[in-house]
Amino acid sequence: MKTWVKSTMLVAALAGVVVGCKDSDFWDSFIPETNDDPTSSQIAGYVFKPALAPASDENVRQLRVPAGFQVNKFAEQLGKPRILAVSSAGHVYFSDRDAGTVTLLQDTNADGVSDSKRVVATIEQAHGLAIHDNQLYIVSVKELYRATINGDGSLGQPQMLLDDLPDGGQHPNRTLAFGPDNKMYLSIGSTCNSCPEPNPEHATMLQANPDGSNRRVFAKGLRNTVGFGWHPQTNEFWGMDHGIDWLGDNEQKEELNKILQNADYGWPYIYDDGRYNPSNRPPGDTTYQQYLQKTTLPSLGYQAHAAPMQMVFYQGTRFPSDYQNDAFVAMRGSWNRSTPVGYKVVRVHFENGQPTRFEDFLTGFLVNNNRAHFARLVGVAVHADGSLLVSDDTNGVIYRISHP
Structure with a gap:
């Protein structure tokens, strides 16, 4: 393992607001409100990437789920499956960004294992998928398409709706x-x-009509909200945002945000419960405190660098009743900390429509004393039969979690 210590950042004196607590990775941080005084912060940053192990039967058998649940491979040898979408008829679609394909999987004999696989669309860097009004929407870096879903799950010719989404960059x-509200929401990372x-559409959640028209920024200050959805009872909008790297092992936490129209979630200046980011000062004469006052803070935080990906609210009929209206999030797993976190699926408990805590649901993908892994999870979706599907784009497997 290599240890990288990020160089001391001296942007501008040792006066102002002190940020940090006993759980912080900052040994001392002096972050004044304005540039009249210098900022000083030293942060220890690490890179640790667990080795890749095979998705062998032995490894799969030691996966852990709550009592009464079971795990099996729904499909394997899939390339690099990313985002999942499932139709009411049980057609399972997954994107493979590297291959530029969307593939259809079907379990025709209902035994919990896919027995049919075919590519139904070829679009360069295809990634995000969503089903709406019997059409599959597919988004790549800069382009948005939709295609009619035929009775057998195949697709009609994809129609381009947009070709001018912002450039990709890091996300x-x-x-x-x-x-x-029948509106389309598009996450655009930083x-x-x-x-x-400089582009106001970066680090945002966009809103548009189903045909791509009337596009606008719905919320901003969201570094990379890959997974999001609406609570089935309240219709409130929730999303998991990726925290900033290189602030240390335990900062910045991943954020569960209630996404509100015209809200600003603080990135890159404010994070967590109102902490100041020492490397980026608010623009102009705005102080950190002034920016904090207009920032919407997260409802819950999760372990830094766990990397939340797709998110889904459970409305199936196969899991116990207390799972209804809770959310599942695929945690891809860390690279920017000294010991790995993530590499799992977590459950988000909601009570009276509000999130209360995170809880492990599917774990065990870290092996060899946490020095190797056999899955980095991306997609999560509820199958028409009530099971939960989870994709791994390292060993090319989609897992199925079921309850009798």
Whole structure:
């Protein structure tokens, strides 16, 4: 393992607001409100990437789920499956960004294992998928398409709706979904780890009509909200945002945000419960405190660098009733900390429509004393039969979690 210590950042004196606590990775941080005084912060940053192990039967058998649940491979040898979408008829679609394909999987005999696989669309860097009004929407870095879903699950010719989404940069993996208002929502990640964005559509959630018209920024200050959805009872909009790298092992936490129209979630200046990012000062004469006052803070935080990906609210009929209306999030796993976190699926408990805590649901992908892994998870979706599907784009497997 290599240890990289990020160089001391001296942007401008040792006066102002002190940021940090006993759990912080900052040994001392002096972050004044303005440039009249210098900022001083030293941060220890690490790179640790667990080795890749095979998705062998032995490894799969030691996966852990709550009592009463079971795990099996729904499909394997899939390339690099990313985002999942499932139709009411049980057609399972996955994107493979590297291959530029969308593939259809079917379990025709209902035994919990896919027995049919075929490519149904070829679009360069295809990533985000969503089903709406019997059409599959597909978004790449800069382009948005939709195609009619035929009775057998195949697709009609994809129609391009947009070709001018912002450039990709560090976070090119667009995702999309449709809200209860029949509007389309597109997540546009930042081009960088932490920087002011000249394009106002970067680090945002966009809203548009189903045909791509009337596009506008719905919310901003979101570094990279890959997974999002609407609570089935309240219709409130929730999303998991990726925290800033290189702030240390335990900063910045991944954020569960209630996404509100015209809200600003602080990136890149404010993070967590109102902490100041020492490497980026708010623009102009705005102080950190002034920017904090207009920032919407997260509802819950999760372990830094766990890398939340697709998110889905459970409305199936196969899991116990207390799982209804809770959310599942695929945690891809860390690289920017000294010991790995993530590499799992977590459940987000909601009570009276509000999130209360995270809980492990599917774990065990880290092996060899956490020095190797056999899955980095991306997609999560509820199958028409009530099971939960989870994709891994390292060994090319989609897992199925079921309950009798």
